Amino acid sequence: MSTRARQHDAQVLRREQLSPHLVRLTLAVDGFASTGVPDEWVGLVVPGQFQVRYYTVRSHGAGADGRGELVLDVVVHEVGLVTEWASRDVVGDTVVVTEPKGSFALPGDAAWLMLVGDLTAMPAMARIAETTELPTRIWAQVPDLELHQGYLPDRAEVTWLDDEAALADVVAGLDWPDTPGYFWMAGESADMRAIRKHLMRDRKLPATAYDVMGYWRRAAQRQPRAVDPGPIYRAGKAQGLSDEEIWQRYDEAQHQGAQS
Numbered sequence: 001m002s003t004r005a006r007q008h009d010a011q012v013l014r015r016e017q018l019s020p021h022l023v024r025l026t027l028a029v030d031g032f033a034s035t036g037v038p039d040e041w042v043g044l045v046v047p048g049q050f051q052v053r054y055y056t057v058r059s060h061g062a063g064a065d066g067r068g069e070l071v072l073d074v075v076v077h078e079v080g081l082v083t084e085w086a087s088r089d090v091v092g093d094t095v096v097v098t099e100p101k102g103s104f105a106l107p108g109d110a111a112w113l114m115l116v117g118d119l120t121a122m123p124a125m126a127r128i129a130e131t132t133e134l135p136t137r138i139w140a141q142v143p144d145l146e147l148h149q150g151y152l153p154d155r156a157e158v159t160w161l162d163d164e165a166a167l168a169d170v171v172a173g174l175d176w177p178d179t180p181g182y183f184w185m186a187g188e189s190a191d192m193r194a195i196r197k198h199l200m201r202d203r204k205l206p207a208t209a210y211d212v213m214g215y216w217r218r219a220a221q222r223q224p225r226a227v228d229p230g231p232i233y234r235a236g237k238a239q240g241l242s243d244e245e246i247w248q249r250y251d252e253a254q255h256q257g258a259q260s
């Protein structure tokens, strides 16, 4: 059996600038089947490129013509392959998206949710918060004030963090409820590695109680290599690894890519 992820061609139907650093792209795609997992992501290959970048499925559904539509919210940062593409008028472009995968795994006894993340985590945090009935607290580090209104669902209790806040300090200072719950977080990979260690070693949380994912790598000297989380996730699941162990493997694979 082929290990290649299934791929779909998709056309960019709409491009909307939600804020200076966040662009919403609506893609028309046939045959897309959501996993239903609220932090699901797809691989995206933009025209003229072969390298994949990963984006959360902010929402999906049927368009007016009955065709499937997929919404991705793309961070445009200083320089990057997708960043440069998405900064232009890309309506009408054909891209490739891979089949979705998700990682969020709410334990049955969870009584609350705590979500922490930077701008890249906003699409997942918004979708998670709108698909749960559990009390939800969010700590969001975003550079754009425009996103403070309306991007995250009103039902969530949101704390906005400025760029100066170190996410590790924010997590270390959290007031944890006594009841069981679920902690979800995504952001820069090295920061996430440190936070994962803190949750494991200092807070001694069971691996099923949290999910901490490195979404991007701050480049030191070398351009990081994008590593497809899909095969690592599938292989890890097949071996019975926990999500935490799988995301550690993913971090290591990204790290090795940056060194090579």
Ligand SMILES: Cc1cc2nc3c(=O)[nH]c(=O)nc-3n(C[C@H](O)[C@H](O)[C@H](O)COP(=O)(O)OP(=O)(O)OC[C@H]3O[C@@H](n4cnc5c(N)ncnc54)[C@H](O)[C@@H]3O)c2cc1C
Pocket: 041, 053, 054, 055, 056, 057, 073, 074, 075, 076, 077, 078, 079, 080, 081, 082, 083, 084, 119, 120, 121, 123, 124, 214, 215, 216, 217, 218, 219, 223, 224, 226, 229
């Ligand atoms: C499961 C998963 C889900 C994700 N969901 C989203 C999402 O919904 N929206 C989203 O925008 N991103 C998301 N990301 C992160 C996104 O894949 C990376 O930020 C990606 O590197 C962006 O690609 P690029 O082509 O713009 O930049 P690249 O060509 O990959 O990188 C170019 C340079 O920019 C730096 N860089 C990369 N990302 C950032 C950033 N966010 N801020 C500052 N510097 C950066 C790199 O260190 C590098 O030096 C997700 C990642 C994963 C693994």
